């Protein structure tokens with residue numbers, strides 16, 4: 001949050017006593033005039049007159065608004081006294097491409113309906129080697145299934161996977177976008193993408209011959225889940241594997257990665273890749289907005305979140321279809337010499353080879369949804385209080401599980417943006433163990449009822465002979481410790497999480 005800011009805003013826009021934001025001009029990236037693009041500036045004076053520096057919020061990059069801007073918008077909403085509703089707006093046929101002109105009270109206005117999928121296909125073709133992916137898809141041993149969960153990804157999936165890359169129509173599952181998502185919950189995870197999970201051989205009554213590669217998207221297609229035959233790839237592993245293979249497999253990255261980034265609760269699998277490849281690395285708070293500044297400053301090429309978001313600097317949001325094309329590119333590259341004969345390198349092989357080289361981060365997330373908001377706050381306060389006496393914490397841990405390492409440090413995650421200097425506090429409670437394990441507790445910022453407590457559990461295993469365990473089993477000692485430490489049941493009344501991923 002920006003503090004101690006001097007100056008008075010102009011035009012009355014986004015101007016508060018605490019922060020002044022000035023609409024300078026509407027300009028495009030190349031300096032040309034552009035509609036609806038704002039460059040907001042605020043001056044920041046943290047340490048006295050000599051340390052004054054400007055903060056530039058570049059809102060035309062298409063990314064989510066940074067905290068400094070949303071905070072100011074929120075402040076301004078408190079002063080709204082009235083709003084107007086336009087009645088009698090003409091209907092626009094959004095199924096027909098072209099410009100429709102209307103006359104309004106202020107004269108003629110145009111509505112331009114364009115085909116976003118064509119623009120997107122063009123962009124993807126400039127990033128990936130479509131010919132290499134076509135060859136993979138044409139290979140008789142390869143099979144693929146894509147589940148759009150009746151979200152918007154369906155429209156893009158048939159254009160890209162079927163029309164451009166030659167996949168069979170039958171590869172597409174739930175790819176007709178529906179307003180009600182066909183009655184399902186369009187969340188690409190093992191709980192909600194049930195049909196895909198079963199088809200990939202991971203359900204209770206699995207298909208007998210699952211495809212080699214499966215993927216799902218959420219309702220607005222910005223998130224993704226990647227699956228192999230009877231195999232789940234955690235989002236944390238997915239971003240690490242994409243980063244490790246990007247330069248060889250994806251033409252867009254052929255000259256190297258500028259850097260990589262992950263959100264704090266995402267596992268440290270990416271950190272290990274960054275270290276080994278000597279890449280710039282950033283750990284940011286949860287929320288895609290934090291990646292945008294890094295990308296605009298040329299510091300980050302690939303990033304990801306445990307919440308099934310993966311992306312790159314081709315845009316300023318996560319991109320579910322991009323992630324699937326990235327995986328297809330890796331599969332195409334790894335199989336380029338055995339598409340006509342021999343056994344395919346599978347998704348599972350790629351992940352296991354990655355673990356053998358970099359070690360494995362066992363990882364799971366427990367969600368406690370719709371918990372009483374007061375109880376959730378108390379639980380978090382309890383965990384913060386505990387952080388001041390690590391001796392007591394370690395005694396407690398040993399009483400629960402003597403095989404769990406000691407906590408080496410504990411804090412509330414705080415981030416200072418390296419580009420604009422803004423500081424984001426209280427971004428999750430961390431307990432960091434001597435063996436590299438982590439427990440992270442956060443309150444969800446997106447839950448719709450009561451509070452959602454998220455508990456992230458992670459353990460690093462470097463010994464390649466021990467990377468093949470079931471993750472829930474490997475993590476069970478740490479889970480036990482986390483539940484006792486947080487007094488989860490005492491505070492929330494819950495003896496089990498709502499969702500485990």
Ligand SMILES: O=P(O)(O)OC[C@H]1O[C@H](O)[C@H](O)[C@@H](O)[C@@H]1O
Nearest residue numbers: 286287288305307444445446447
């Ligand atoms: O706060 P949570 O419920 O964990 O949600 C966190 C997620 O919220 C949104 O979906 C953002 O776009 C993601 O970037 C973020 O990871």
